[in-house]
Amino acid sequence: MDVFNNNKPEAIDTQQDDSIDAADSRVASQTDSRVEDFIKCCLCGSDLVFQHQVNYSSLAVREDAHCPACQIRLRSRDHILH
Numbered sequence: 423m424d425v426f427n428n429n430k431p432e433a434i435d436t437q438q439d440d441s442i443d444a445a446d447s448r449v450a451s452q453t454d455s456r457v458e459d460f461i462k463c464c465l466c467g468s469d470l471v472f473q474h475q476v477n478y479s480s481l482a483v484r485e486d487a488h489c490p491a492c493q494i495r496l497r498s499r500d501h502i503l504h
């Protein structure tokens with residue numbers, strides 16, 4: 423029984439190390455797919471074309487993304503420059 427109790431903590435330590443590594447790689451792959459969603463068309467998967475227009479009166483940059491294949495505008499965001 424003593425041998426069993428001594429071995430148990432070691433086994434738990436090894437499992438924790440493995441799960442941490444797996445969690446790290448899972449987070450990394452999620453981040454990659456989010457970046458891909460952002461730069462690729464959600465309908466056809468083509469690379470999006472980004473355009474930036476600077477509005478000097480309001481000091482903002484408007485970011486438009488459109489898909490050249492689908493001819494749709496997907497995203498428009500304003501970035502304030504201050």
Ligand SMILES: [Zn+2]
Binds near residue numbers: 463489
């Ligand atoms: Zn598309």
